[in-house]
Amino acid sequence: MKNLLGGSVFTGMMLVALTACGGDDAEKQDVVKVWTYPVHGEYEGELKESIEEFEKENPSIKVEYEILSWAEGLQKFDIALNSGSPPDLYFGRPLGKYKETGLLVPLDDKLSIDLNDYDDIALDHMTLEGSMYGLPLYQYLHVWGGNKALLEEYGVDYEKIQSEGWTWDEFYELASIGEQENDQGDPQYGFVFQGVDEELLDHLARNNGIPYRMTEKGVQWDDEKILEAMEFIVKLRDDGIMPAETAAIDAAKRQEMYYNYQALFYGRAIPYADAMVQLRNQEIQDGVTEGEELDFVLLPIPHQEGQEEVAQGGAEGYLLFKQNNADDAHVENSVKVLEHLAGEDAIGKTSSALALPIIHKGAADNYELPLSPENTVAAERLASSVLPPNSISSELAAKDDMFKTQVVVPTFQGLISGELSPEEALDKFKSEAESANYQP
Structure with a gap:
């Protein structure tokens, strides 16, 4: 939008x-x-x-x-x-x-x-x-998406995912199928997400039992659950499911890779992506735009086994x-x-x-x-599964916003670019969470 x-x-x-x-x-x-x-x-x-x-x-x-x-x-x-x-x-x-x-x-x-x-x-x-x-x-809804033609080619039951959700392990298994070379000879990935912001970490943290970054008790991104989310992201990158250069991929590049059949799954999307894709298909048919037609499949964010699926919105x-x-x-x-x-x-x-x-x-x-x-x-x-707004005070909400801007974004950039390990990123979150700037 x-x-x-x-x-x-x-x-x-x-x-x-x-x-x-x-x-x-x-x-x-x-x-x-x-x-x-x-x-x-x-x-x-x-x-x-x-x-x-x-x-x-x-x-x-x-x-x-x-x-x-x-x-x-x-x-x-x-x-x-x-x-x-x-x-x-x-x-x-x-x-x-x-x-x-x-x-x-x-x-x-x-x-x-x-x-x-x-x-x-x-x-x-x-x-x-x-x-x-x-x-x-x-x-608004922030969702993940898929390329319908590729999903059907690989036998992915996307309607089951839409109606029941999926776990991190199920997502990883399916995304592994998409890691290959497409018909144009370009690398094709199981998953593409913009890496210039912290949204991917936020999506996965919410679906690993950390619905809010800040509560009345203080910063919550300081334990094993956020570490698990960061380890999963690094695994996706290191195993080639995500591009090694994810840190440099912005929303426009992510969309381009999706349109070019270089992504089986991608994020972040919005439901309007369906209408955008159909408009692009019509422009291709009319000769206004070059490319291959495709259909958008709206998908939920996967959740860690044993945790509740949470919609981002x-x-x-x-x-x-x-x-x-x-x-x-x-x-x-x-x-x-x-x-x-x-x-x-x-x-x-x-x-x-x-x-x-x-x-x-x-x-x-x-x-x-x-x-x-x-x-x-x-x-x-x-x-129907969007979380209610965080009930913290306005003072804490301002601190949460500052923690995101000053700590989360640069730390995640270090993580996704390979400059920080998940453990080092967690240590950064922990030390900053103890700072007086972010204490309740």
Whole structure:
């Protein structure tokens, strides 16, 4: 979802109604500022239409929106927030560091809509310490995927995996089949995952009995379970199931290898990969794109034997922020805009476009997902097993985010590149976990 459009800006002109003689009964519209992202390919057009509809129904409110780039938007927002001048509405998920500023506004007593229409898991992911700070636009899922033609060629029962899940050992056995040379003479791997971030370790840790990196007791990535996850990753690399150069593989390269039949399984994917693959197939048929057609198979993340399978997911939507000089009337107007931008129609269009579970009852009756039947079943099963949000305090959540950025990412880079052994990486986690910076 972070690769479709660059940043662009639409700023609605503030309308000032003046009398013909320049009288002093002039009226000014209340301007609500929205910062968002290119959520999907048609999102900006849909957003513009939605705003125009809202402004017709609420002529005293003007909505200014800005589309941030995925690459630079988060930093821009952090700067604005830390300077005390965030937009009224921001697209994202509530984080402890946002709450710590005192500018993130709880919605518990401000909403006029029926929250019973929204999915409970999605709503949970818009809360911190028992208070709701935003409305979800969609519930995202991070999944693994497979090349259907190769899976069928090797006799892999992927529908059984979709319905029942699989263990690390089962995944390893199947992925070993894919390690060979493809028809073009290029190396083919059993599994390809981007190595420029820590996501692979996070996926496997969650599926080895460590659902959260941080709890009220402190950092949890300091025992044998995280060591087992790191040892498994190194085994995949050393046995040739994953490319030796995984540390340098980003999302674009991973996708390219999948399209080129160099990966039996790959991650991270999202359900929308199904629609993306079908679009690419059509472009190949039309002569617009070169390559071989393929079909995407949506798969769960494998779990360690004896551990519970955990789906990777959460929710994102619009959060409410308050500038230091905003009055109650302005906050009320901002809430109206928020309810509109994360309402039934917006959820239906966005979820359908992204092939994500539709989290609003009304929208679910009017929109369908562009997924194959088997992938639909798999996505619905995984959506029901997404963990609730971490219940730690906002202060600890901020420390968890800092631990991830300052410790986990560079340590994992050292591990996947071969500079650190699993034992050395564990020692790094342990020593940093004992630092006062990350203690409860």
